[in-house]
Amino acid sequence: MEASRTFERIQHLLPQLEQQDSQKSVYLRFMLAPDCSALLAVAQVEETLVVARETVTALPNLPRWFLGLLHSRNQVFSIIDLPQLLGLPAIAAQQCHIVVVRAFRPQEMLLGLRVQRIQGLSARRKPINYRRPSSHYRAPSLLLPELHFPQFRSASPPRSQGDRQRLQSSASV
Template sequence: METPAVQMTQTLKPTERLQQLLPELFNPQPVSGEQFLRLQLTPDLTIALALSWVEETLLISPQLVTPIPNMPPHALGLLSSKGQVFWAINLVQLLNLPMVLEPSQYYEVVVIRTLPGETDQNMGFQSTLFLGLVVPKIKGSIRLSLEDIVSPVNEVEIGLQPYLSGQLVVDGQTILVLSAEAIGTSQMSMPG
């Protein structure tokens, strides 16, 4: 003999049955916070960049980066993606962190938008400039509440200070929030 709940479930239309089984699908809860991309720069340092500045992430062969002579050590060279050519920057070296990018078969690259470029008078639109941040490990995205981001409590590496927006603690781990805008602005003076 079937229980009344089983009989009722069997008489429901498929959509109604789904609503009963998965109410959160039909009544989603509002999601709070902004999305950030987590990056592991050293074994002890995780940073976050606002996803609103991230154009794409790439896993590329180092041979696809064209070295340019007489550039700062953090400038690995030029890279292209989606018809755009931009600088590939070793973020760990730019921030003067102790760990260097270890030779690998692939680079993990976060392509960020920098400040808008020149307005093309002939085409009538403003171009966007990109910058490729080569990092040891892309950890994925995370949602963070902007209210939880506070000024750093402890001393941070001197190389991080010009790019730092703040910090927060997630699951017992301190995450430093870097400004993609500050990183992009600092690299705008590079030729190219």
């Protein structure tokens, strides 16, 4: 008798649980720096890769954050160092953890985002304790709608290397 009541209760609750899960979005969580993680909607992610740094073909006369081109699955796409683009320290590891996103501006294309480490998936209604990038971040506009950043431990968001150098030189005067 007790087992049948438990079964009936489960049958009653199961549709409610499924409905709650269907309202959640799934995000890919990745680390940009030791104290900085970000979320990206899985719907925008094409794939994730871990490749040797040498497989990325460097191009001359481009900004430091532009690592080069990568050939994967019969497609060639650009790889950018996302932490460095955002003013965080560059990644020095020999392996590249790359999140390949499908960008739609100005036309559909693939773009590889090098991150420090891919941490896994997270399903939630909306990113908890995360906020959208403010004007302090230099994130590419094609990512702004779906890229979420955590509150940083420090009082202010990371600054670009140029901002840090100007602050250091003005402090030493």
